[in-house]
Every structure is written in C-alpha cells, then in structure tokens.
Amino acid sequence: MKSINKIWFSVFLAAISFFSYSQTSAATEGSVDLDAVMRTMLVLTIIVILAVLWLAIVYSEKNDNEGDDFLRPIRLVTNYLTRLQPMEKEKDLLFHHDFDGIRELDNRIPPWFNFLFYGTIIWAVIYLFVFHVFDDGQIQSKEYLAEVKQAGLEREILIKTGAFINEESVTLLKDAATLSEGKDIFAKNCVTCHTADGGGLVGPNLTDEYWINGGGIKNVFKTIKNGVPAKGMISWQTQLDSKKMQAVASYVLSLQGTKPANPKAPEGTKWGEPKADSTAAAVKS
Amino acid sequence: MQLEKFSYDNQIVKQFMLAAVIFAVVGMLVGLIIAIQLYIPELNLGLQYITFGRIRPLHTNAVIFAFVGNIIFGGVYYSLQRVMKARMFSDFLSQFHFWGWQLIIVAAAVSLPLGITTSKEYAELEWPIDLAIAVIWLAFGTNMLGTIIKRREEHIYVAAWFYIATFVTITVLHVVNSIELPVGMFKSYSVYAGVQDALVQWWYGHNAVAFFLTTPYLGLMYYFLPKAANRPVYSYRLSILHFWALIFLYIWAGPHHLLYSSLPDWAQSLGTVFSIMLIAPSWGGMLNGLLTLRGAWDRVRDNPILKFMVVAVTAYGMSTFEGPMMSLKNVNAISHFTDWTVGHAHIGALGWNGLMSFGILYWLIPKMWGTELFSKKLANLHFWVATLGIVFYAIPMYWSGIAQALMWKQFTPLGVLQYPNFLETTLQILPMHVIRSFGGFLYFLGMFLLIYNLLATAKQGSFIKNEEAEASPIEKATDKIKRGMFHRWLEKRPVKFALLALVVILIGGAVQIIPMLAIDSNIPTIASIKPYTPLELQGRDIYIREGCVSCHSQLVRPFRSETERYGEYTKAGEGVYEHPFLWGSKRTGPDLQREGGKYGNLWHFLHMEDPRSMSPGSIMPRYPWLYTQTLDVSTTKTKINAMRSLGVPYAEGYEEIAEQDLLKQADAITKDLLNNGAPAESDKEIIALISYLQRLGTDIKGNKAAGK
Numbered sequence: 001m002k003s004i005n006k007i008w009f010s011v012f013l014a015a016i017s018f019f020s021y022s023q024t025s026a027a028t029e030g031s032v033d034l035d036a037v038m039r040t041m042l043v044l045t046i047i048v049i050l051a052v053l054w055l056a057i058v059y060s061e062k063n064d065n066e067g068d069d070f071l072r073p074i075r076l077v078t079n080y081l082t083r084l085q086p087m088e089k090e091k092d093l094l095f096h097h098d099f100d101g102i103r104e105l106d107n108r109i110p111p112w113f114n115f116l117f118y119g120t121i122i123w124a125v126i127y128l129f130v131f132h133v134f135d136d137g138q139i140q141s142k143e144y145l146a147e148v149k150q151a152g153l154e155r156e157i158l159i160k161t162g163a164f165i166n167e168e169s170v171t172l173l174k175d176a177a178t179l180s181e182g183k184d185i186f187a188k189n190c191v192t193c194h195t196a197d198g199g200g201l202v203g204p205n206l207t208d209e210y211w212i213n214g215g216g217i218k219n220v221f222k223t224i225k226n227g228v229p230a231k232g233m234i235s236w237q238t239q240l241d242s243k244k245m246q247a248v249a250s251y252v253l254s255l256q257g258t259k260p261a262n263p264k265a266p267e268g269t270k271w272g273e274p275k276a277d278s279t280a281a282a283v284k285s
Numbered sequence: 286m287q288l289e290k291f292s293y294d295n296q297i298v299k300q301f302m303l304a305a306v307i308f309a310v311v312g313m314l315v316g317l318i319i320a321i322q323l324y325i326p327e328l329n330l331g332l333q334y335i336t337f338g339r340i341r342p343l344h345t346n347a348v349i350f351a352f353v354g355n356i357i358f359g360g361v362y363y364s365l366q367r368v369m370k371a372r373m374f375s376d377f378l379s380q381f382h383f384w385g386w387q388l389i390i391v392a393a394a395v396s397l398p399l400g401i402t403t404s405k406e407y408a409e410l411e412w413p414i415d416l417a418i419a420v421i422w423l424a425f426g427t428n429m430l431g432t433i434i435k436r437r438e439e440h441i442y443v444a445a446w447f448y449i450a451t452f453v454t455i456t457v458l459h460v461v462n463s464i465e466l467p468v469g470m471f472k473s474y475s476v477y478a479g480v481q482d483a484l485v486q487w488w489y490g491h492n493a494v495a496f497f498l499t500t501p502y503l504g505l506m507y508y509f510l511p512k513a514a515n516r517p518v519y520s521y522r523l524s525i526l527h528f529w530a531l532i533f534l535y536i537w538a539g540p541h542h543l544l545y546s547s548l549p550d551w552a553q554s555l556g557t558v559f560s561i562m563l564i565a566p567s568w569g570g571m572l573n574g575l576l577t578l579r580g581a582w583d584r585v586r587d588n589p590i591l592k593f594m595v596v597a598v599t600a601y602g603m604s605t606f607e608g609p610m611m612s613l614k615n616v617n618a619i620s621h622f623t624d625w626t627v628g629h630a631h632i633g634a635l636g637w638n639g640l641m642s643f644g645i646l647y648w649l650i651p652k653m654w655g656t657e658l659f660s661k662k663l664a665n666l667h668f669w670v671a672t673l674g675i676v677f678y679a680i681p682m683y684w685s686g687i688a689q690a691l692m693w694k695q696f697t698p699l700g701v702l703q704y705p706n707f708l709e710t711t712l713q714i715l716p717m718h719v720i721r722s723f724g725g726f727l728y729f730l731g732m733f734l735l736i737y738n739l740l741a742t743a744k745q746g747s748f749i750k751n752e753e754a755e756a757s758p759i760e761k762a763t764d765k766i767k768r769g770m771f772h773r774w775l776e777k778r779p780v781k782f783a784l785l786a787l788v789v790i791l792i793g794g795a796v797q798i799i800p801m802l803a804i805d806s807n808i809p810t811i812a813s814i815k816p817y818t819p820l821e822l823q824g825r826d827i828y829i830r831e832g833c834v835s836c837h838s839q840l841v842r843p844f845r846s847e848t849e850r851y852g853e854y855t856k857a858g859e860g861v862y863e864h865p866f867l868w869g870s871k872r873t874g875p876d877l878q879r880e881g882g883k884y885g886n887l888w889h890f891l892h893m894e895d896p897r898s899m900s901p902g903s904i905m906p907r908y909p910w911l912y913t914q915t916l917d918v919s920t921t922k923t924k925i926n927a928m929r930s931l932g933v934p935y936a937e938g939y940e941e942i943a944e945q946d947l948l949k950q951a952d953a954i955t956k957d958l959l960n961n962g963a964p965a966e967s968d969k970e971i972i973a974l975i976s977y978l979q980r981l982g983t984d985i986k987g988n989k990a991a992g993k
C-alpha cells in the first residue's frame with residue numbers, strides 16, 4: 001500500500017512542477033490574456049483533483065494507513081488543529097446535568113476555530129488602520145477618480161491615433177458596409193422613437209428636409225452625441241463609440257427623401273442646399 | 286424535595302406548526318408566481334393586485350414572518366417548556382400571541398397587494414400593523430420570560446439564550462426602524478431621510494436576517510438536533526463563545542448592504558470588517574451542530590430527519606461564509622444589485638430555514654401524536670426533491686448574477702460601454718430565470734410530500750394535548766460569582782442575562798446610527814437640492830405603492846461603468862428630503878436615480894402603458910390602471926404638512942396652495958403630451974408618476990440639464 005501512495009505522490013509532484021513550469025513560460029511571454037487565466041484555472045483544478053484522489057486512496061477503508069510516512073505530518077497537523085478527543089473518552093467530558101435529556105460535553109473549542117476567529121479580528125483591525133488611520137478614509141471617491149483619470153488618459157491616446165472621431169472631424173460615409181452597420185445600430189437603438197423607416201413617433205421625422213437641430217453630418221452627429229434632453233433625445237456618447245455614431249448618422253442622412261409609411265409632420269427649419277454642398281465637399285476632402 | 290406535577294401545552298405548538306405549513310405553501314406559491322413573472326410579465330393577468338412590485342413583499346413577508354415565524358414560535362413553545370421544566374407562563378398569552386400573529390399575517394396579505402406599503406424591505410407593513418406587531422411581540426416576550434422565571438431547571442439551556450437574544454433584539458429593531466409619521470390610516474413617512482433612513486433600514490434588515498432567521502433557528506437547532514440524533518452537544522464552551530460573539534458582532538454588519546453607496550466610508554468599512562469577523566461565530570453554530578453528530582453519522586444515512594438537519598446546518602455554514610465574502614468591497618462591486626444576492630438569500634432561506642423546519646416538523650409531529658413517522662421513504666423523497674430544488678435554484682442565480690454584473694461593467698477597447706442597453710443584459714439572463722423557477726417549483730412540490738406524510742402520521746396517532754411531566758422546584762440562587770464561573774452564575778439569572786444581551790446588541794447600532802443622525806459632516810449639504818413639488822410627491826407615493834423599488838435602484842455607485850451608463854453618482858446630500866429612501870437593493874431594471882429628463886414625457890407615457898412598445902423584449906409589467914385611476918389629491922395638504930414636520934422646508938402656508946400648484950404642473954405635462962400627439966387626462970395617476978420620474982436626479986444634474 002505504501003508503494004501506491006508513493007506513486008501517487010510522485011505523480012502529484014510531477015504534475016505540479018510541470019504545470020508551474022508551463023505557467024512561468026506563459027508569464028515570460030508577457031501574455032496576460034484570457035488564455036493565461038484559463039490555464040491557471042485548469043492547473044488549479046487539476047491540482048485539486050489530484051489532491052482529492054490522493055486523499056481518497058490513502059484514506060480508503062481498505063488502506064491500512066497506520067504509521068504511514070506521508071500521513072503522519074498531516075495527522076499531526078489535524079490533531080493539533082482540531083483537538084478531537086477519541087470517542088472512548090467522551091464519558092469523561094460529559095456534564096452531569098441534562099436538559100430534557102440533552103447532555104452537553106466539555107470539549108475544548110477547536111484550535112483552528114480560535115485561529116480563524118482571532119485571525120479575522122486581527123484582519124479587521126489592520127483593515128481599519130490601513131484605510132482610516134494611515135490613509136484619509138476617502139476610499140471610494142479616490143478609487144473612482146483614479147478609474148476616471150485612467151480612462152481619460154486612454155481616451156486621449158485614442159483621439160490622437162484617430163480612432164476617436166468628434167463633430168469637427170466627422171465625415172459623411174456612403175459605402176454600403178457603413179450604411180448597413182448604421183442601419184443595424186438604428187434598428188437596435190432608435191426605432192422606438194423614430195420608427196423603423198424614420199417616419200418619427202416620439203422623435204421627429206428623419207426623412208424630410210426639416211431639422212430641429214440642424215441637418216448635415218456634423219449637426220446630426222452632434223445631436224446623436226450630446227442628445228437634446230429637453231426634447232427627450234438622449235445622449236448616446238456613453239453608449240455608442242464615435243465610429244458607430246458616425247455610421248448611424250450617415251445612415252440617418254441616407255434616409256433623406258425616402259417615403260415612410262406614416263410620416264410625422266415636419267418640425268424645425270428647412271436645411272438649406274448650400275450647407276448640404278459643404279457636407280459633400282467635406283466628403284471629398 | 287417535593288416533586289411537582291404539571292403538563293406541557295402541546296396545543297399551542299400544534300396551532301403554530303399548522304399555520305406555518307399553510308403559510309409556507311402560500312409564501313412559496315407567491316414566490317413561484319413572481320419568479321415566473323420575471324420572464325412572463327403577463328402572468329399578473331393585468332391585475333394590479335398581483336403584479337410583481339406589489340407581491341414581491343408579500344412573498345418575503347409570508348416566508349419570513351408567516352412560515353419561519355410560526356415555526357419559531359411553535360418550536361420555542363415546544364422546546365422552552367421542556368428545557369425549563371415548566372408549562373408556558375400563561376395559556377391566555379399563548380393563544381393571544383397565536384391569533385394576534387395570524388391576524389397580522391392576514392392584514393399583511395390584504396394590505397400589500399393593495400399597495401399599502403412603507404417600501405422599506407422586510408418592514409413594508411404600514412403603521413397600524415406595526416403597532417399590532419409590537420403588542421403581539423411583547424406578549425410573546427412576556428410569555429417567554431415568564432416561563433423562564435417560573436422554571437424548575439436551575440440553569441438556562443443554550444437554546445433559550447438564543448430565544449432571549451431574539452426577543453430583546455427584534456424588539457429594539459422593530460421599534461427603531463418603524464418610527465414613522467402617519468398621514469392617514471394606511472400611509473406614513475419614515476422619520477429618517479436618505480442615507481440615514483438607509484442606514485437604519487439596513488441595520489434593521491440585516492439583523493432581521495440575524496435575529497429572526499438565524500438566532501432563533503440556532504436555538505431550535507440546539508434543542509431539536511441533539512434530540513433527533515440522541516447525542517450530547519459537542520462543546521459547551523463553544524456555545525458560550527459563539528453565542529456572545531454572534532449577537533455582539535452581528536448588529537454591526539448592516540452597512541455591508543450599503544457598500545459603494547453614499548454612506549460615509551467609515552461606516553462602510555465597519556460593515557465590512559464586522560462581517561468578516563462574523564465568519565467564526567457563525568461557524569461556531571455549524572460546528573456545534575455537526576460535531577454533535579459525531580458518532581451518529583451512520584444514522585444520518587437512514588434517518589431523513591438528520592439528513593434535513595445536516596444539510597440545513599451545512600447550508601447555514603455556506604451562506605455565513607458567502608455573506609462575509611460578499612461584504613468585501615471588491616466582491617460586492619460585482620454581487621450587489623444582481624441575482625447573486627438573491628441566490629445567497631435563498632441558500633439561507635431554502636437551505637437553512639426551510640430544511641431545518643422540515644426536519645423539526647418530521648421529528649415533532651410523531652412525538653406530539655405519540656406515534657412513528659408515517660413514511661420514512663416519503664420523507665427521504667422530500668429531502669431529495671427539496672435539495673435538488675435548492676441546487677436548481679441557486680446555481681442559475683449565481684451564474685446570472687455574475688454574468689449580468691460583468692456585462693454591466695464591460696467596456697469596449699474604445700472606452701465605451703459594451704452593453705449600453707440595459708435590456709440586453711436582462712435578456713441574456715432570462716434562461717437562468719427559467720431554470721431558477723423550476724428549482725423553486727421542485728421545492729414547492731416537496732411541501733405536498735411533507736403535508737401528506739404529516740397528515741397520515743397524525744391520523745395513525747392520537748394528539749397529546751397536554752403532556753404530563755413532573756419536576757422539583759428550584760431554590761432561589763444565592764451563589765457568588767466565582768472566577769471562571771461567571772457564565773454558570775449568569776445562566777441562573779434570566780433577567781440579568783436578558784439585560785446583558787440587550788447591552789451587547791445595542792452597542793453596534795448605537796456606534797453607527799447616532800453619529801449618522803447627529804453629526805452633520807456625514808451628509809454634506811448640496812444647495813441645489815429642493816423639496817418635491819406636490820405632484821411629484823404624489824407621484825413618488827405611487828412609485829412606492831407599485832413597489833417600483835423592488836426592481837429599480839436609485840443609487841448610482843461611484844464606478845465609471847455606472848456614471849457612464851446613468852450619470853453622476855449618488856451623493857449623500859441628495860437624500861435629505863427622501864422620506865423614506867428609495868435606493869433599492871436589486872436592479873432587475875436599470876437604475877433610475879438620473880432618470881429625470883432622460884426621455885420625454887411621451888416616452889414615459891407610452892412606456893408605462895406598454896413597456897414593450899418602447900423597449901422591445903422588456904420584462905417590465907404594464908401599468909394600464911395608472912391611466913384610469915384618478916389621482917387622490919385630497920391628501921396633498923396632509924402630506925405637505927407631514928413632510929414639513931419631518932424637516933422638509935416647504936414655506937409656511939404652502940399647503941394651502943399646494944393643490945393649485947399640483948393641478949398646474951399636471952396640466953403642463955398633459956399639454957406637452959397632447960402636443961406630442963398623446964391625448965391624456967390631467968387628473969390621472971400616470972401624470973403624477975411621470976412628473977416624479979422626470980424630476981429624479983435633476984437637482985444636481987447641474988448646468989447640463991438646466992440649459993433647457
């Protein structure tokens with residue numbers, strides 16, 4: 001039986017060393033991606049499975065593990081942590097009194113319980129000291145500001161690289177791919193108020209030449225981006241990235257002149273031709 | 286010494302247990318209905334009285350106070366008499382307690398569907414019922430302490446320690462949290478506002494879990510588990526340590542329900558650290574339960590009663606570890622407002638309270654009818670059906686909770702929300718809700734196995750109404766406190782014991798609540814926060830009546846993912862006129878703190894009539910009755926006066942012109958609706974609700990919204 005234990009133990013050790021090796025090699029490549037996380041999870045799972053198997057074998061009823069070299073340290077630790085008294089000694093621990101037949105034992109509190117209890121108390125004291133004595137206790141507002149600052153820095157980089165478009169740099173796109181993406185975004189977000197064909201319901205008709213907040217790609221982009229809270233048009237800039245807003249703005253403008261089923265009456269002012277030219281010019285440039 | 290003859294009152298135990306089983310069926314059925322409404326909103330059959338927001342509190346009240354409550358009382362009346370060797374102090378008080386409590390439950394079952402609610406979780410019942418609860422609870426306490434005082438047993442057994450702590454603590458919690466100003470027979474406003482109300486409410490709410498669902502059940506465990514296993518309690522010393530540590534530490538942990546809210550950081554940190562310190566004392570109960578079974582594990586295999594109890598105690602151990610983990614801020618940032626919390630709560634409710642109750646019932650009914658359990662096989666089947674039900678309930682809840690939280694937080698590489706449309710995250714988890722309701726259905730089904738088995742058991746035996754007993758009286762204790770024997774000394778003195786328990790449980794609440802009420806710097810003033818207009822105030826009361834707070838939070842947490850989605854995070858100063866606070870604890874729908882001005886009036890008008898017209902796929906119920914019911918404006922004056930006496934600065938004499946103001950604002954909204962093509966009647970409730978929704982969070986939206 002001993003030999004079986006040893007075999008399992010070596011398999012166990014080998015597994016640990018193999019997986020820890022594969023872990024370090026993954027780490028040196030510097031790939032902190034989902035794969036690494038998955039691999040770690042896998043390693044941990046396998047370690048747990050092996051450990052359970054090992055314990056199952058050494059603790060199996062058929063396995064007489066008295067005096068087993070591997071188990072002695074474990075048993076020592078377990079005994080130290082639990083201080084379980086053998087069942088035969090139980091009668092010495094019984095209080096004489098009973099309550100409606102219920103007796104009580106004078107077992108000592110398991111040491112591991114005390115470690116846990118006093119450990120959490122120490123942890124609590126440290127926690128309070130770290131945040132409220134050594135620091136000023138403004139935990140969550142600081143956390144929030146740091147998070148927002150970090151996001152701001154990342155956003156700046158995106159703007160510099162041109163990944164981010166604003167109402168100054170936006171251009172009208174007419175390619176099929178953009179318009180079809182715009183159509184999808186429109187269908188998902190806009191149709192409840194503007195209806196599927198752009199005829200308008202809660203929101204205004206988008207197919208006529210009349211615009212409440214100005215027509216043309218720049219104005220439409222700006223309206224989508226900032227919204228018009230007073231009129232119920234919400235701001236989309238936290239929900240759609242700038243390329244998506246460009247796509248949907250382009251799609252909206254592609255609806256100009258179509259004939260919706262139930263068009264809402266025109267609202268706003270007629271958007272003049274000359275400015276439409278400048279939009280076209282912007283596309284060329 | 287002379288033996289005295291007396292008898293134990295089993296009749297009262299029978300009554301409570303019968304009521305418990307009946308209300309368990311009702312409470313679980315309501316739970317099942319609302320679980321299905323979360324994916325088939327039409328299941329309210331178009332009736333306001335059985336719509337989610339109104340009957341969700343009915344479910345929680347029914348299972349906590351009716352099912353678990355009656356099990357507690359029945360179990361206490363059975364075990365207390367026996368460990369004290371005395372009949373209950375007064376048969377009249379026992380019956381008064383029983384009928385009073387059932388009447389309260391019926392009052393709850395009628396008033397909650399009618400929309401009569403304070404909206405404070407687990408304390409929804411309105412002030413007349415609150416008063417009745419106080420009276421009945423004191424009757425129970427008097428009866429219990431009276432029994433303990435006239436006992437024939439020198440020492441008080443550990444089970445009764447827990448009963449005593451339960452009584453004193455629930456008394457304090459109920460009184461402090463229910464201080465409210467009536468504005469009519471069925472309506473009141475909490476005297477606390479905003480963050481103060483939140484702290485008091487969750488001090489109460491958390492400790493309702495602690496002292497209604499936990500300590501009395503630990504007491505029951507200390508009686509029924511050793512009885513059923515016929516084994517001695519493992520460690521008396523552990524009983525002492527975990528009892529006092531538990532009741533002292535528990536009371537501090539309430540703020541963990543308010544992490545990342547506008548509650549000051551110091552109070553949040555106290556909530557976190559005290560929750561972590563609670564792990565060991567909670568596990569003390571589990572340990573003493575499980576180790577009591579030492580040497581009896583072979584019997585667990587073929588004794589269904591022990592099976593129920595073992596899994597119950599294990600579920601208790603799991604949820605009391607999970608709870609502290611969820612109190613860590615980084616875990617709470619994910620778990621809060623999601624189904625994870627619902628899963629956690631149900632491990633406790635279905636596992637610990639439910640299974641323990643079933644174990645007690647299967648043990649108790651044969652005992653009181655002087656017979657054996659009718660069918661062990663059926664009890665075993667019940668055990669497996671119930672356990673499987675819990676598994677099918679809990680796992681999908683964890684899955685959906687974590688999935689939805691991660692979706693809420695996910696940004697694209699370009700730095701915008703990946704799932705900006707809240708509804709998308711809702712639709713993602715609907716399959717999990719379907720599985721969850723199947724789990725609940727299984728558990729519910731198990732109840733009928735229990736009922737059949739217990740009825741058959743009762744039929745084959747005959748009920749022992751009064752169980753004869755004899756014991757000798759005790760002499761008055763005169764011993765001195767000896768070193769190391771303090772607790773032995775204390776156990777003979779129930780009144781001192783109760784007073785000491787009272788002091789121990791008062792400390793935590795006092796340290797947190799008094800500074801929050803007294804020190805202004807905890808709630809920095811915001812000048813732009815103004816009281817609600819009369820119409821908005823009426824709209825807010827409709828929001829409360831319909832239980833919107835069950836699904837919609839009004840608390841934007843200081844995370845970028847939330848401020849991007851909803852707007853500026855919630856500040857403590859925003860809540861100073863919020864009687865009661867409406868932060869909510871669950872986001873089945875999106876947060877509404879910054880809803881004001883986000884959409885036009887028309888959007889809300891169409892959305893409340895049929896949410897799916899504006900948000901295809903939405904699982905929100907329709908509210909057609911708001912369009913036909915006329916707003917009751919006769920209460921406006923009383924409400925303005927009440928709010929003023931709570932410190933809301935309405936000008937002197939404003940109540941006289943409040944109704945005029947209300948009508949004016951209603952007309953303006955109606956006119957706007959008409960201009961947008963929706964003819965509406967200005968005196969209907971929907972107009973008030975729209976005015977409230979449009980006001981939400983606008984006071985500090987600052988210059989952006991002020992531009993209109």
